[in-house]
Amino acid sequence: MNQLPIEVEVKLPVEDFGEIEIKLLEGGALLEEIVMQRDHYFQHPSKDFSKTDEALRIREDGDRLFLTYKGPKFDPKSKTRTELNTEISSVEDITHILEQLGFKEVGIVSKERKIYLYNDMLFCLDNVESVGLYIEVEKIIHDKKDFKKERDLIFKTLKELGLDPQKNERKSYLELLLEKIKTEKK
Amino acid sequence: MNQLPIEVEVKLPVEDFGEIEIKLLEGGALLEEIVMQRDHYFQHPSKDFSKTDEALRIREDGDRLFLTYKGPKFDPKSKTRTELNTEISSVEDITHILEQLGFKEVGIVSKERKIYLYNDMLFCLDNVESVGLYIEVEKIIHDKKDFKKERDLIFKTLKELGLDPQKNERKSYLELLLEKIKTEKK
Numbered sequence: 001m002n003q004l005p006i007e008v009e010v011k012l013p014v015e016d017f018g019e020i021e022i023k024l025l026e027g028g029a030l031l032e033e034i035v036m037q038r039d040h041y042f043q044h045p046s047k048d049f050s051k052t053d054e055a056l057r058i059r060e061d062g063d064r065l066f067l068t069y070k071g072p073k074f075d076p077k078s079k080t081r082t083e084l085n086t087e088i089s090s091v092e093d094i095t096h097i098l099e100q101l102g103f104k105e106v107g108i109v110s111k112e113r114k115i116y117l118y119n120d121m122l123f124c125l126d127n128v129e130s131v132g133l134y135i136e137v138e139k140i141i142h143d144k145k146d147f148k149k150e151r152d153l154i155f156k157t158l159k160e161l162g163l164d165p166q167k168n169e170r171k172s173y174l175e176l177l178l179e180k181i182k183t184e185k186k
Numbered sequence: 187m188n189q190l191p192i193e194v195e196v197k198l199p200v201e202d203f204g205e206i207e208i209k210l211l212e213g214g215a216l217l218e219e220i221v222m223q224r225d226h227y228f229q230h231p232s233k234d235f236s237k238t239d240e241a242l243r244i245r246e247d248g249d250r251l252f253l254t255y256k257g258p259k260f261d262p263k264s265k266t267r268t269e270l271n272t273e274i275s276s277v278e279d280i281t282h283i284l285e286q287l288g289f290k291e292v293g294i295v296s297k298e299r300k301i302y303l304y305n306d307m308l309f310c311l312d313n314v315e316s317v318g319l320y321i322e323v324e325k326i327i328h329d330k331k332d333f334k335k336e337r338d339l340i341f342k343t344l345k346e347l348g349l350d351p352q353k354n355e356r357k358s359y360l361e362l363l364l365e366k367i368k369t370e371k372k
Contacts, residue, residue: 004282044287046232056287069283084286086279093272096190097255100270101230101242
């Protein structure tokens with residue numbers, strides 16, 4: 001079997017997008033898309049994804065729909081992991097199928113995502129409902145041995161843009177959302 | 187939640203399609219489609235579908251692709267069960283996702299299916315590779331309480347066409363194929 005695709009990803013919390021967006025545009029970044037995303041996360045029937053560090057999600061991405069599996073993160077300095085995507089045709093139908101197979105919907109994350117293409121990377125400026133503002137920088141690779149090189153290239157680019165890669169957040173938006181809900185309940 | 191769709195289905199082994207096809211056409215049946223179908227069946231990560239009488243399958247249906255879940259059969263006289271379908275975009279991608287979730291591909295069934303619409307039912311004339319010739323008559327309903335009425339209507343129509351509904355085969359093509367392989371190995 002060929003290697004599965006890997007998403008090299010770094011995520012940073014930010015106060016606002018103003019300065020970073022100006023720098024991206026000055027550097028020649030191309031605005032790819034502004035899209036509303038609504039992600040439905042599911043728990044596995046027989047293992048705890050929060051322990052195995054995996055995820056299964058249905059994404060409503062503007063007019064398109066995707067089913068995505070994310071494998072365990074294998075790099076302590078980033079969110080890099082196997083990521084598998086396939087386009088699907090109906091949130092309702094795939095949800096019914098997943099539920100019959102024993103998967104349970106555990107949360108929904110909604111965000112506005114502004115996507116820039118810059119230096120061969122995707123810069124996602126995310127305004128996440130009830131969570132906050134984050135920048136996710138990502139690149140898909142097909143050979144695991146390239147991941148450190150690509151990650152370090154992302155770090156370098158972030159620094160050039162005045163951002164600190166040390167502030168890397170490895171938690172998912174779902175985890176951040178669930179943590180917030182838990183804190184608010186106390 | 188609304189009721190999930192139910193497929194009322196009766197399946198009969200036949201020697202050939204000649205006579206039944208003539209009778210269908212004489213009765214005003216419409217030929218809907220002749221299609222090559224290739225079905226990939228999967229086992230669940232934590233339960234044995236052959237015991238729970240469920241199924242998960244990817245169907246290559248001519249140029250289209252579907253993911254299908256089938257629930258336990260609840261009628262001893264037919265193959266009637268919950269059936270959920272959703273169109274998907276790539277066999278390879280969804281297979282990779284299912285494999286990462288712990289599902290295992292257990293068999294592939296290939297057939298030529300000729301579909302007639304007759305009396306508001308679908309008559310599928312199936313030439314199943316390594317298994318044989320079968321007729322599947324099916325109808326999707328959305329209210330479980332209608333299933334006996336619809337099943338008996340199928341039985342009545344089969345009798346009018348000179349076929350014997352008592353010969354109903356409740357095993358799936360996958361089960362028939364796996365049994366055949368097992369017998370041949372002996």
